[in-house]
Amino acid sequence: MPPRIVVIGAGFGGLWAASALARAPAQVTVIDERNYHLFQPLLYQVATAGLSPADIAAPIRGILSRQRNAHVVLGHVVGIDKARRVVRLRDREVPYDWLIVATGARHAYFGHEEWAAFAPGLKNIDDATQLRRRILMALERAEQEPDARARQRLMTFVVVGGGATGVETAGAIAELVKVALARDFRVINPAMSRIILIEAGPRVLPSFAPSLSAAAQRALERHGVEIRLGHPVTRCDEAGVMLGEERVECGVTIWAAGVMASPAAQWLEAEHDLAGRVMVGRDLRLPGDHQIFVIGDTASVRDEAGKPLPGVATVAKQEGSYVARWLLARLAGMPVPPAFHYRDYGELATVGRNFAVVDFRWMKLKGRIAWFVWCVAHIYFLIGFRNRLAVAMDWIWAYLTFQRGARLITAGDPEE
Amino acid sequence: MPPRIVVIGAGFGGLWAASALARAPAQVTVIDERNYHLFQPLLYQVATAGLSPADIAAPIRGILSRQRNAHVVLGHVVGIDKARRVVRLRDREVPYDWLIVATGARHAYFGHEEWAAFAPGLKNIDDATQLRRRILMALERAEQEPDARARQRLMTFVVVGGGATGVETAGAIAELVKVALARDFRVINPAMSRIILIEAGPRVLPSFAPSLSAAAQRALERHGVEIRLGHPVTRCDEAGVMLGEERVECGVTIWAAGVMASPAAQWLEAEHDLAGRVMVGRDLRLPGDHQIFVIGDTASVRDEAGKPLPGVATVAKQEGSYVARWLLARLAGMPVPPAFHYRDYGELATVGRNFAVVDFRWMKLKGRIAWFVWCVAHIYFLIGFRNRLAVAMDWIWAYLTFQRGARLITAGDPEE
Numbered sequence: 086m087p088p089r090i091v092v093i094g095a096g097f098g099g100l101w102a103a104s105a106l107a108r109a110p111a112q113v114t115v116i117d118e119r120n121y122h123l124f125q126p127l128l129y130q131v132a133t134a135g136l137s138p139a140d141i142a143a144p145i146r147g148i149l150s151r152q153r154n155a156h157v158v159l160g161h162v163v164g165i166d167k168a169r170r171v172v173r174l175r176d177r178e179v180p181y182d183w184l185i186v187a188t189g190a191r192h193a194y195f196g197h198e199e200w201a202a203f204a205p206g207l208k209n210i211d212d213a214t215q216l217r218r219r220i221l222m223a224l225e226r227a228e229q230e231p232d233a234r235a236r237q238r239l240m241t242f243v244v245v246g247g248g249a250t251g252v253e254t255a256g257a258i259a260e261l262v263k264v265a266l267a268r269d270f271r272v273i274n275p276a277m278s279r280i281i282l283i284e285a286g287p288r289v290l291p292s293f294a295p296s297l298s299a300a301a302q303r304a305l306e307r308h309g310v311e312i313r314l315g316h317p318v319t320r321c322d323e324a325g326v327m328l329g330e331e332r333v334e335c336g337v338t339i340w341a342a343g344v345m346a347s348p349a350a351q352w353l354e355a356e357h358d359l360a361g362r363v364m365v366g367r368d369l370r371l372p373g374d375h376q377i378f379v380i381g382d383t384a385s386v387r388d389e390a391g392k393p394l395p396g397v398a399t400v401a402k403q404e405g406s407y408v409a410r411w412l413l414a415r416l417a418g419m420p421v422p423p424a425f426h427y428r429d430y431g432e433l434a435t436v437g438r439n440f441a442v443v444d445f446r447w448m449k450l451k452g453r454i455a456w457f458v459w460c461v462a463h464i465y466f467l468i469g470f471r472n473r474l475a476v477a478m479d480w481i482w483a484y485l486t487f488q489r490g491a492r493l494i495t496a497g498d499p500e501e
Numbered sequence: 502m503p504p505r506i507v508v509i510g511a512g513f514g515g516l517w518a519a520s521a522l523a524r525a526p527a528q529v530t531v532i533d534e535r536n537y538h539l540f541q542p543l544l545y546q547v548a549t550a551g552l553s554p555a556d557i558a559a560p561i562r563g564i565l566s567r568q569r570n571a572h573v574v575l576g577h578v579v580g581i582d583k584a585r586r587v588v589r590l591r592d593r594e595v596p597y598d599w600l601i602v603a604t605g606a607r608h609a610y611f612g613h614e615e616w617a618a619f620a621p622g623l624k625n626i627d628d629a630t631q632l633r634r635r636i637l638m639a640l641e642r643a644e645q646e647p648d649a650r651a652r653q654r655l656m657t658f659v660v661v662g663g664g665a666t667g668v669e670t671a672g673a674i675a676e677l678v679k680v681a682l683a684r685d686f687r688v689i690n691p692a693m694s695r696i697i698l699i700e701a702g703p704r705v706l707p708s709f710a711p712s713l714s715a716a717a718q719r720a721l722e723r724h725g726v727e728i729r730l731g732h733p734v735t736r737c738d739e740a741g742v743m744l745g746e747e748r749v750e751c752g753v754t755i756w757a758a759g760v761m762a763s764p765a766a767q768w769l770e771a772e773h774d775l776a777g778r779v780m781v782g783r784d785l786r787l788p789g790d791h792q793i794f795v796i797g798d799t800a801s802v803r804d805e806a807g808k809p810l811p812g813v814a815t816v817a818k819q820e821g822s823y824v825a826r827w828l829l830a831r832l833a834g835m836p837v838p839p840a841f842h843y844r845d846y847g848e849l850a851t852v853g854r855n856f857a858v859v860d861f862r863w864m865k866l867k868g869r870i871a872w873f874v875w876c877v878a879h880i881y882f883l884i885g886f887r888n889r890l891a892v893a894m895d896w897i898w899a900y901l902t903f904q905r906g907a908r909l910i911t912a913g914d915p916e917e
Contacts, residue, residue, distance in 0.1 A: 119910065120637065120641065120908070120909065120910045121908075121909050121910070137553035137554065137555045137556070137907075138553065138907075138909055138911060139553045139907035139908075139909055140553070142909050144685070144908040144909070146682075146685035146686070147685060147904070147908065150684040150685045151684065156687050157685075157687075158645070159641045159644075159645075159910075160645075177645070210909060210911045211911055214911070221536065225536065225575045228575075229574070229575075229576075229593070266562075268566040268567065269560070269562035269563060269566045269573075270562070271572050271573075474894065474898070475891070475894065475895075478891065478894060479891075491553075491554075491555035492536070492537075492555075492560040492563065493536065493537050493554055493555055493558050493560070493626060494535065494536045494537070494575075495554060495626045495627055495630070
């Protein structure tokens, strides 16, 4: 019987590992609790009505349908039994010879998990359609609200966290409410909405070069986003947030500030860092159980300089490919590759129409040319030719018309 | 102050009336409980993973944003006070001088409303994404089911009702499970799924010419759909349906058999037919209250021969346009148009790839040419240029690849 390689999680790490094992003399089983792989970097565009869910999500079974040795299991993992080498799902067990844990990360509220109800984050399609609903419903309620102060509260949107996700989300909300919806209401003027981006640190996009942070901040401000730096959020409730002693009332709060690894460290009873990420060796294996790899946002990996690698798609993909190469070599009786090495090609973030910043490390770009690079890169990396085409078309349409196509309030009674 | 025309419902009837009143010297208020107009004839394609919700839905505010005299209210109507001339929403009232009631229809289970939980129908986007979820989850469960009989039950899909909706839905499910998903599973073979179309009457598509009914039936059977004619459903439960004394076990049941008008007749305390449709005069006004029009699926209107008009989009649109013409004339002090006359251009239904039937009354088409007519007609009638383009692209893609792009299980935990 061929060895059984089990991959938990079909995000960038898990899926890249599974695909690269197509020719492995092994049975590859991919377990995920959802039936789709999600292109998370564009999830905020679903939340801001620019894209449809199916534009950025592809069914895992479809992606792996032609890979003969791949099996897909839709299931919710509740634990891992290292002694018996089985992954425990709610109602069954999946045995493994080799295990790749790539379960990603969740939002973390720095010990205030009760904030999750008031300041949701964006991790899956349902999060995004719910947030789209909250944003559009806030304006619908404002249109019917007789009290001026309550109306202004409903028309205030707060984004917590000034990293790439927070910056892109704030820019997209500004474009949605101030441009796309500008003519849609009769009582309120959506262009008078406030969008406030809160960052606890001294600048937005802290992982980019300081000159790009400054450029992104100016671009956001041109789009009408107010930026509050050096302000940690000390409270979230249903009517707003507290920045230290200051109260900011708002209709919608979006959390883009912190993540916590999935509970894999508990399943594995493994050492982990403060964000819950499992400490792994240079070959991404678990110390003490060499049949188990941990990759992506679930793993704490340091580069040669000892700096932790960021929780981004490129790290996860490269780790997934590395583990697949390692296993292919091992199963073929060849020497395994040396320690994992991350190649940092840089990062990029858009602020909205015609403006992005790109930090290639050896070169920095900002403005329209960077925005063009951003569009091409994101379309290129989208899984599946169909999705690339659909996204390109939605974007060209939005660019030419200033409109947003996916402005639907779904998932429940709009009046709830 | 200009007269206040209030339209309840932004379906085909209400939206066509409101748009045609663009130049009326009146304030036009459109009330709907959802924020989107839905192209219902293609809703089954969202349920069968061919299209995304935003492809067939357009925000009402967006459609009317440039119509200066139009106001949109997102709200749930709970009653109409004819004496005081106000529409009552949950938390406020909207006064009117003229009222157009276009609230559409809901599913009806012939007195067995408890069947709704087991055999849902398709009326809005949430219904469609829920049904998509049920269909895809039935196959996921079958893949993990050890018992052969339970597996076959999960792989059986029952469509109740052989009208255009039922025929198109059955054909689309057959294409989804037997073609698009054919390679996706490792344990089950989705091509072995059973799709059963149940019609109480003697033929499918009863409103089409008998030769077209027969052609559609043969095409469905070629696609692998089993057709059971002359069998009324006598029971629905979570594991299947009863046809008279016969038990059919299935994983998913879809209701396309009967509709009931929305509760407008109760709001209006008006005379209605057995399907709850309000009896109106030849000018679509309510007998006894000449400020109120009732149109679309909410109204019972008969043609010159005394035959009731069907509950289809073209009837609703023509009625909406008629009421707008009537009001424009009246407000201008001109003679109002004579009694409403329905122009029947015919009807069409597709059975899947390369096959449709078109009954133009003066000409009948079937097969590939009819399918082409069907595609062109549906794309043409879709609201909004963007949606037309998106749908055309999804269809071309599906045609060339046999794939389905929108195969996402969303709205809740897939394992629920």
